[in-house]
Structures are given as C-alpha cells and as structure tokens.
Amino acid sequence: MKKKVLATLLSVAMVSSVLAGCGGSGDSASTESGSEAAETTDAAEETADDAAAEEGTEEAAAEEEIPTSTFGDPNGTHLEMWTFVELHGQHYGNMVEKWNEENPDRTIEITCTTYPYADMHTKLLTSLTAGTGAPDICDVEIGQFPNVVAGESTWLVPMNDYAAPYLETMVKARMDVYAGADGNYYGIPYHVGAFVMYYNVAAMSEAMGLSQDEVIAKIDSVVTWDDYAALGQEYVDAIATEGKYWTSVDTAGVDWQWIAMAEYGDDWTGGFDEPANVQLDSVKQMLTMEQNWVNSGLAQVSPDGHVDLEAGFQNILDHNIVSFPKAMWYMSRFTNYMPEESGNWYIAKCPVFEAGQPCSVGVGGTGTVVTQQSANIELAAEFLAWAKMSEEGEQLIWDNLGFDVCNTALWNDDAFAHDDSNQYNAFFINYPYDVLYSIKDDIGKIYSVAISPTINEQFCNVTLNDILENGMDVDEALQAAQDVVDLEQ
C-alpha cells in the first residue's frame, strides 16, 4: 500500500512542478524565478525545512535594492519614470527642477526607478500587455524598441505634436528610428550615436617611434578600410608583441555590419515594407575583411564579444588594442571606466570601403516613451520633449551623459562644442563635436523594425561566432542566418 501512496505523491509532485514551470509563460511577472519556484514545490513535499529555506532564498533575491529617486515639487503632479541607466534618471531630476522654475503653475514631481536592463524591458512589456502598472515615462533601448512600438498608439502616446517645436534642428534619422509602422514618432532620442573611430595616439606613437603629431597626421590620412588596415599593419609590425593587436572585432554586436551597410546605403531589415535580407554584399565584404584580419593577426576577437563590457575596458587599458570603431556615446565609458587614459585618445572619421561613401551611422540609443496608461499624458509628453530636445536639455545631456546630441544647431556652436570645462572635451586630444560636425551629412541609419531583434540575436549568438571564432565560410554562415530570419517573416 505504501508504494501506491508514494506513486500518487510522486505523480502529484511531478505534474504540479511541470505546471508551475508552464504557468510561468502565462504569468510573466515571476518567470525568472519560475524554475526556482518549481523546485521549491518539490522540496516542500519532501521536508518542510527545505521549503522554508528555499523560500528564504527567493525573498533574499526579491529584496535586492532597486535605486529609486524622487525629484521636484512634492505638491506638483506626480510622474513615474523607469530607466535602466541611473544617470538617465538623474537627467530628468535636473530637468524637473528647471521645469518647475519655469512653470510654477504646472509643477512636477518625478520618481525615477532604475531597474536592470532586461528586467525593466520585461516589466514594461508585461505591464503594457496587461493594461495596468506601466509608468508615465519610460526609457526603451533601441534593440527592444520594436517589441514596445508594436503596440503603437494602443500602448504609447504619439509624440509628433509635442516634438514639433524642436524638429527643425533635430537629426531626422534619429527620430525615424523611433517611429512606429504607422509613421508616428513614439520615442524621443538622447543622442545620434554617430559611429566614429577611436585611436590610442599615445600607445601608437610609443610603439612606432613617432611624435603624436606624426601619428595624428597618419590617422587623418586614413580614408578607406585598406588604408586603415595598412596603418594597423605598420603598428603591429612596429610593436611585434604577442597579444597586441590593432583592433578587436565583435562577436556579440553588429556595429561593424551596420557601418558597412550604411556606407553602401543598404539596410538588412528592409525597413517597414521590404522583407529582411542579411545576405548583402556590404555585409559579406565586412565579414570577409574581419575574418581576414583575425587570421592575419591584425585583429583579435573582442573579449566577451564587444568592447563595451568590463573585459573590453580592461583590454583597452592593457593596450591590447589601440583602435576600434564605436559610437560617440562610448566617450563616457572612457571617463567612467578608463580615466587613466585621459589625453591619449583621438577621435576620427570611420574609414569607408570606397572613397566618397558616407562614413557613419547612428548606432544604439534609447528612445523615451510616454505610455497611454499615464494619468497626465499631456504634461508627461510635453515635459519629456522639453527635457530631451530643448537646448537646456541637450546641454545637460552633453555635460552629464556625454552624448552626441541630436540638435545639429549646437554642433558648431562654439560655446557648446568647445567648452573646455566639459570633461569629454578635456579627455580627448581633439574636440569630439568637431568630428561630428565634419561628418554631419554622412550619418546613415538602419531601421529598427519587428525583425531587427531576430537578426541581432542570430548574428550575436551564432553567425558572428561561426565566422570569427570558428572560421566558417562567410556565405555559408549568412545562408544559415537568412534561413532563421526567413522563418520569422
């Protein structure tokens, strides 16, 4: 008889734990602890002590501190804001103080909560789907934007009217990437994210036995990727040390493919109308070039996949690489994580495949949205547009966040661009905005549409690893990627 009881107990334990696991898909808020919860169930049926212990674990996890800051007038209209970068929250804090000074009759109190990246986007999508619980204002990273903008005006407030006063001087491409399929603007950008090349002039001049000015002259004469590789070869030959490379290529980021596409005016997403196609000549050309560099020892594969990670910072600090292309927002990584590199680095245009091609593309970014669940849509939207697009807002974005702001009128404004008290101007050998201004008309864009997350995921997980780490044939790897992309469209 005992066995029968055991059998019943086991079946119940088994079925219930399976159910608990599946329940996670419907009840998304707790999915991350879903598997753990399932195990809690098992434990509970064996000994009560175990169960108590397991629950303790979960509580401890739930109690992790979430930074929350409240700014502004406690008697004003309350707005809730979510972000995944604490500094972004502080920006709104600063802006709300200014807003309250200028608008004493419509004061605001804002609470900014910083969640970890993935958690914040998951929470936002869940609350938007559920129709309740979303904040008034929320930062959305560009890679996640298609998932959120899928809800168009059901979920989000079209920002067209609120942005209108500032549109004239804004980089239009950056507004377009945060547009929905219906053509409305749903997100407000922080920055252009113009793709440029960073060079460690100090390390190069030491290795090559040249003065800094001579190195800069060489860098300035680089026009094509061939020139860039030739200069790199010169450096690698000069330093001739194992573990020292010219640059590092990414397996966990598609920036290099983006710049290649922008130079040829391609876009693998196909925009809102065309089907996606990753087997573009520009992409093939870039991948083949990167693969050759890895094989010839000119480039290494970025540790942990790309340069914007702890391992990447360490790699730069160790001078294992002395140049790399990245968006202009990477400047803040230098000041935050590599302050000892101050005065060593020079920013220049990105090379092109054929002289005369546009040499930049807007990479990365965060669009801030206002949700339809807000009780004060009008005020939230007006404040958001002002905080991010007005001159006051852009000034703070540059000073505190170090972004290349979207208001082109400021790019050659001497007081703005050449202010030596600005930490970024002080950090680099040249003025970042001078580079930005010189490539003003060369900044392309790649759409961020429903298929984009699939493409990015396939490239970062599989394709780039296959090509750069495992030496797979470029055509073969791209065909495999296209097959995965086709399944989704």
Place this chain on the structure above:
Amino acid sequence: MNKFKKFFYSQKVAPYVFVLPFILSFAFFWIYPLCSTITMSFQDITPTGTEWVGLKNFSKLLKDTVFHTAILNSFEYMILTLVLLIPFPMLFAVLMDSRLVKAKGFWKACLYVPALTSVVISGTLFRLMFSEYATGQMNVITTFLGLGTFKWLKMKATGLTALLIVCCWRWTGVNMLYFISGLKAIDTALYESADIDGATAWQKFRYVTIPLLKPTTIYVLTISVYAGLSMFMESYMLWAGPDSPNNIGLTIVGYLYKRGITKNQLGYGSAVGIVLLVIALAINIVQLVLNGTFKKEED
C-alpha cells in the same frame, strides 16, 4: 450554531474543508494557467489583438532550428546531471551516515549552503570566475596547471562544463539530504543481521542500502529529470541573459522566456511550454513505469 458545528464535525465534510485551500490554490495557480497556456499555444497574441492560428505555432516549432538546439541542450544537461547528481549525493549521504566522517553537521551544512544562496548572486560570481580573460579565476587555475586559458563561455564543451559545475555546486547538498532522510528510514536491524551473516561493507551497500533507497532514488530521479529539462536560471545568470554564443547555453525554458517574455510572443512561447510539458511527462511516466512505481503492491 448546532448546525454549523454538525457540519464541521461531520466526517464526510471535514476532509474536504481541510483540503479546500490547497485545491483552490492548485486550481487557481496551476490548473488555470495550464488551461490558458494550452489555449494560448493555438493563438497569435499581439498587442493589438488575439487571433486563432490553429497548429501554426507547433508547425513552426518543427522548423525552428534554434528550438531544436534548445531541446538538445536541455537533454544533454539533464542526462549529465542525472549521471552526476544521483550517485555522488548518494555516496555522500552514505558517508554522512557512516562512522567514517567526523563533524557531520559541518560537512552537511557546507554541502547544503549553496542551495540557500541566491542564484542571481552565485550566477554572477560564476560568470566572473569563468571569464575568458586571463585574470578570470578558472583561467588562473588552468594556467597554473599548465593547461593555458580557455574561452569558457564561448565553446560548447567548456560552457556545458561550467553549467554542470554550477549545478553540482548548487544541488549536491539538496539531493544528499533526500538520501540521508531515505537512509534514516532503513531499519538498522537489517545491517546488524548482515553483519552477523558476515557481509562486507560493499555487500551491505549493494544488497541492503541500494534496494531500500529505491523509493528515494526514484523520487530524486523524477524531480531531477524535470529540473534538468526545465533548467533556466543557471544558464540565464552564467551568460547574463537568455543569449549565448552559438546558443550553447540555450535551454527549453530559456527559449520559452525569450519568445514569450523578451519578444512578447506569448502564443509561440506557450507552444514551447506545452512541448516541454509533453516531453517531461513522457520521460517521467516511462521512467516510473519501468521502475515499477505504478505496479500493484505484492505484499
């Protein structure tokens, strides 16, 4: 009042009243989500509306190579965890139960403490330890041993090793406790009579301990099969998200999370969940039948 008392003192009604809270929570938190998962797996759920799509989600799963990778990974992981997490905890349990080990409480606590730590924190620490950079803990060790450095979390074999290390670190103590409680239930008279018959330690283990531990072993096996197939947190923490190079760390639940939550394709995610349910149930039913759990008692 009398009626009320009678109602609760009734032997027919009282049991139902006592199990009611469980039944209600079971229905509300488990039966209802299961049913809605099944319904949702036949739907395409978008922000703007829900549409019935028949078997489309399932036929897409058949062609979805990433999903196939996830299934394969989960299976490999499950089988390897069974190989590691049943014999070793059993061995430790026997050791803890024997007179060979001093300071048992200390060792038990050492093995059990990992299960109490948050996976979020331990996963992050393990991620740093398995960093491919030369200063990562594991690479320091392998370099010291003259093996050179590894890109731990980029290659299939080393990635799986890392996952198994995390898993063993975390669950060995828990399984050991199950086995210890199983051992406590074995009548010591059996060992005494085995001693009188001149059985060696190995013979006692083989012919007394293992057969009498069978119910515990089956229980551990059943939960391990499911836990292995549904593993998610460990891989999520080790790769800081559901994405990993060449999908080496992608599991079925990881894929469910990615589709259902990250990409907000709840219909497709539900289909993944249903497939997981079917696989886990099938394996466990076969396993339980083969182990004779459903057989009628012979005594």
